[in-house]
Amino acid sequence: MRGTGPPLLLINPWVYDFAAYDFFAKPLGLLYLAGLLTACGYEVHLIDCLRGPHARGGPFGTGRYPKETLPTPPSLQGIPRRYGRYGLSEAAFKAQLSRVPRPAAILVTSLMTYWYPGVAAAIGLARKHFPGVPVLLGGIYATLCPEHARRHCYPDLVVTGPGEVAIFSHLAALGLKPPITFIPTEFDSLPYPALHLLPHLSYIPILTSRGCPFDCSYCAAHLLQPRYQRRRPLGVVEELFYWQDCLNLEEVAFYDDALLCQPESHLLVILEELARRGRRFRFHTPNGLHTHLITRDVAGWLKRANFATLRLGVETTAPGPERLDRKLQEGELETALAHLHAAGFQKKEIGVYLLTGLPHQEETAVVNSIRRVKEMGATPILAQYSPIPGTALWLEAVKCSRYNLESDPLFHNNSLFPCWPRFSWTHYTQLKHLAGEG
Ligand code: B12
Ligand code: SF4
Structure with a gap:
């Protein structure tokens, strides 16, 4: 939909990394802004550097991004992996820029902190193509x-935190007032994210809540979304119907940090209403679910509603005070898995994220967790720790890292295992084999 207001160009930049895969990864924050700005009458254009269709398709609409190998940054020399740019070629990006009318402002999003070279590259090229146009950078790295x-990225302005309210004052300061004034105060009052702007979308990314009531020491959720807010469950159902009708999609990926909180008044209401209205979706939870909230009732509903990719957020199976998460007590994983099995989920359908690479974590603890998860009839999946500035664990991470974490976010890259002093790729490959991923 074209607005009558000032034209804006929104950019989702490239990923620069050793590895990246579209495992239900879409720029939902930027799409929320696109939906809101469109509703306020701006003329919104989007360039997604990670747009599909992907070269090699995976299950449920996931897939591999095209990759162009680039020289490894000097500070990361010696890593036996190929560094590169994932997504559109530079030529394709420039071609897209030339198809867009000169915008009044350029809005760039950012995700992982260690992906900032992709942000800097996209801003550099956009500036060259549209000299003099102000560039606003927001998103997770920016925050x-x-x-x-x-x-390092040279935007005119860095905007931190949720952008829905802030963006209007920044655009107004540039003289770019919206034709329609609408300041959203609640999550429920936001227009839908502009998913239709993504070409070749193969699944619906959806948020039913923002933020998280827990506070694990390695996690940045409370820095990014300080307020825990839930949407009206029936509003979520309407959104799912809307996108299924518009885009003819069945796959749905939840992006919530805390999807299972108070399930009787939230997720179960959504799933019951979908069942009542006879619509079929297939659900995925690439972000880990809170294991201790999986009751018999919840497990039954997850099965009936057709959840195909289940991921449980578990740091370690080891009990004790040294746990860094604040969300799992002894015995709770066993109970949750028993409920999931009783509901009919198979071992291969239940992925248990085990956080590896934490400060002071012994490799033997990871080995034990892998074995324990397998014994319990689930599939261990290794999630590598990425140190994040501002989190409670950050100072400890800085102290014990092999890298100077404070000097460059490139060192936050989880593939480096920056906080394991004796990390070796051979050991890690053995762990992956043990987990059955290798
Ligand atoms: C959903 C999610 C995922 C999804 C998809 C992510 C994606 N889009 O690609 C999946 C499950 C795939 C994923 C994977 C991973 N993730 Co993740 N993920 C998230 C999560 C929970 C939500 C992100 C999101 O979509 N939020 C919803 C939208 C609405 O918010 P938003 O993007 O922040 O946008 C708002 C603002 O930032 C702002 N904004 C955004 N853009 C712009 C632009 C402008 C101009 C302005 C003004 C404002 C603005 O306004 C938006 C609306 O309010 C965050 C935690 C969190 N709570 O944010 C972690 C998080 C980003 N993930 C993280 C990590 C570590 C990972 C993994 C490495 C996990 C692992 N160990 O294996 C992997 C790596 C991914 C990869 N591809 O390689 C870390 C980041 C670490 C870092 N160093 O940066 C986070 C912060 C979680 C944490 N540990 O604290 N992730
Ligand atoms: S429960 Fe998950 S989202 Fe919430 S603080 Fe802990 S790790 Fe972060």
Whole structure:
């Protein structure tokens, strides 16, 4: 939909990394802004550097991004992996820029802190193509490392935190007032994210809540979304119907940090209403679910509603005070898995994220967790720890890292295992084999 207001160009930049895969990864924050700005009458254009269709398709609409190998940054020399740019070729990006009318402002999003070279590259090229157009940078990297973003990506402005209210004052300061004034105060009052702007979308990314009531020491959720807010469950159902009708999609990926909180008044209401109205979707929870909230009732509903990719957020199976998460007590994983099995889920359908690479974590603890998860009839999946500035664990991470974490977000890359002093790829490959991933 074209607005009559000032034209804006929104950009989802490339990923620069050793590895990246579209495992239900879409720029939902930027799409929320696109939906809102469109509703306020701006003329919104989007360039998604990670747009599909992907070269090699995976299950349920996931897939591999095209990759162009690039020289490994000097500070990461010696890593036996190919560094590169994932997504559109530079030529394709430039071609897209030339198809867009000169915008009044460029809005760039950012995700992982260590992907900032992709942000800097996209901003550099966009600036060259549209000299003099102001560039606003927001998103996760911008929020977690605003100073670094200013110094290394050269936007005109770094915007931190949720963008829905802030964006209007920044655009107004540039003289770009919206034709329609609408300041959303609640999550429920937001227009839908502009999913239709993504070409070749193969699944619906959806948020039913923002933020998380827990506070695990390695996690940045409370820095990014300080307020825990849930949507009206029936509003979520309407959105799912809307996108299924518009885009003819069945796959749905939940992006919530805390999807299972108070399930009787939230997720179960959504699933019951979908069942009542006879619509079929297939659900995926690439972000881990809170294991201790999986009751018999919840497990039954997850099965009936057709959840195909289940991921449980578990740091370690070891009990004790040294746990860093604040969300799982002894015996709770066993109970949750028993409910999931009783509901009919198979071992291969239940992925248990085990966090590896934490400060002071012994490899033997990971080995034990892998074995324990397998014994319990689930599939261990290794999730590598990425140190994040501002989190409770950050200072400890800085102290014990092999890298100078404070000097460059490139060192936050989870593939480096920056906080394991004796990390070796051979050991890690053995762990992956043990987990059955290798
Ligand atoms: C959903 C999610 C995923 C999804 C998909 C992510 C994607 N889009 O690609 C999946 C499950 C695939 C995923 C995977 C991973 N994730 Co993740 N993920 C998230 C999560 C929970 C939500 C992100 C999101 O979509 N939020 C919803 C939208 C609405 O919010 P938003 O993007 O922040 O946008 C708002 C603002 O930032 C702002 N904004 C955004 N853009 C712009 C632009 C402008 C101009 C302005 C003004 C404002 C603005 O306004 C938006 C609306 O309010 C965050 C935690 C969190 N709570 O944010 C972690 C998080 C981003 N993930 C993280 C990590 C570590 C990972 C993994 C490495 C996990 C692992 N160990 O294996 C992997 C790696 C992914 C990969 N592809 O390689 C870390 C980041 C670490 C870092 N160093 O940066 C986070 C912060 C979680 C944490 N540990 O604290 N993730
Ligand atoms: S429960 Fe999950 S989202 Fe919430 S603080 Fe802990 S790790 Fe972060």
